[in-house]
Amino acid sequence: MPTTLSERLSRELEGLRESGLLISPKVLETPNRAHTRIDGRDVLNLASNNYLGFADHPALKERAEAYLREWGAGAGAVRGIAGTLRIHEDFEQQLAEFKHTGSALVLHSGFTTNQGVLGALLQxxxxxxxxxxxxxxxxxxxxxxKATKKxxxxxxxxxxxxxxxxxxSDGLKLVVTDGVFSMDGDIAPxxxxxEVARRYGAVTYVDDAHGSGVLGADGRGTVHHFGFEHADDVIQVGTLSKAWGGVGGYAAxxxxxxxxLINRARPYLFSTAQPPAVVGALSAALEEVQRDPSLMERLWDNTRYFKAGxxxxxxxxxxxxxxxxxxxxxxxxxxxxASRRLLERGIFATGIGFPTVPLGKARIRNIVTAEHTRDDLDRALEAYSAVGKELGVI
Structure with a gap:
């Protein structure tokens, strides 16, 4: 007898329960900021990727509203048919200038950007x-x-x-790395x-999802941090969600x-363009990070303080x-x-286990942001001290 859908779902979910890996995402009841609300309770948020506090920033909301009113709720088509609005191309030019690259293209998420760019490039x-x-x-x-993978x-x-x-290979040689590794927080060398890629005639491809908006002057990213932003043999991709507070992906x-990519990247060719409000918010984010250097300064001051604690x-x-x-x-x-006990103390920080991270390396991943205060971080460290001792970790 074939397996039924009910049998498949039941078996898979039971396996996750038995292994302690079944997750149920928390629902935020207020905007995603340093302080939010879960289950009717105000909590300190250490779980988001909202590095610069842009997800609910007044300047981004104001620009999003203006673009919504002028350009409508949606783009109405895929980019290659009738969905490319002037604001899409204006933002891509703005992004290329910000990244110091010859060109930039926006796709629909960081995830689909990797699918689209790698699929378009590799033979x-x-x-x-x-x-x-x-x-x-x-x-x-x-x-x-169909490229050879090592x-x-x-x-x-x-x-x-x-x-x-x-x-x-007589074809293209591509060295692929994250810029900042999302689970360990280390920076790719x-x-x-x-240097090594060039020695062997290879191009370097950097996924800078967690470096863009965090590293480099004005948050230009890991590639800028190491001085390669003008290099034609370095490709940058990333997301426009995390530090930038919106949604989408980019290749530069x-x-x-x-x-x-306009001609070959399948996510670009077969997905409706970004809504105008998103484009407006992202454009404002690039302007704001350059206008207000205190955002990056607070982000890194908070980072150093929390790590030391x-x-x-x-x-x-x-x-x-x-x-x-x-x-x-x-x-x-x-x-x-540990995540559950922290939440009882008003600290929202998410536990992460296999397969997202290796077995035996389960952790809570914390991300401090420019919005957190010193009092916030002291409160979080106090809660970690109590939970760590209760569980015998420290």
Missing amino acids: PDDLVISDELNHASIIDGLRLT IFKHADIADLERVLQEND LDKIV GHADLRQL IEALGFDHMGSQTPITPVVFGEAPAAFE
Whole structure:
């Protein structure tokens, strides 16, 4: 007898329950800011990617409203048919100038951007070498291509060179890495990666989802942080959600990259364009981060303070170098229990387990933002101290 849908769903869900990996997302009852409300209770939010506080920023909301009123609720079509509004191209030019690249194109999410760009670039005779901890969207994007795929050990330059030495191609060679790794919070050694890639004639591809808006002057990203923003052999992709407070993805780089993607990137070709209000908010975000340098300053002041506090308590934060601060609890049930106990103390910080992170490395991933105050962070550290001692982690 064939498996029924009910049997499949029941078996899969029961397996997740038994392994302690079944998740039920919390529902926020107010905007996603440093303070929000869950189940009718005000909580301190350490779970969001809202690095600069843009998700509910007055300047972004004002611009979104203006674009909504002038340009309507939706674009009405895919970009290649009748969905490209003047504001879409204006924003892409603004983004290219901000990133210091020859061109930029906006897609629908960071996830689909990796699918679209990798799918458009890579052909069967190409070689791609990917960091073992790259984001799931890179992994899935590469699965859709027919290029030869190889893995190098996380941020290990010697292993990257070994893979390049042992493998060659007459086609395009592409080294793929996250700019900032989303679960560990470390920064890719991009200076060394680009150097080795160039030595073997390879292009470097950087997913800067958690670096854009966080690293580099005015948040221009990891590529800018290492000084490669004008390089034609470095491709930047990322999201417009996290630090930028909206939704969408982007690809920026060589002047001809945009035109190829317009013609070949399937998510671009087969998805309706971004709504005008989103475009307006994103345009305002790029202006605001350059207008107000205190946003980045507060983000990094808060980051340094919180990391120092976590270290002083005796927790393992895995050497994180960015506002992403993991606190390791070991197995998933322990991390989920710690998250539950923190929430009881008014701290919203989400437990993360396998398969998002390796077995035995379950953690709570904290992200401090420019909106948090010193009192907020002290309150969070006090709660972590109590929960860590209760669970025997510190």
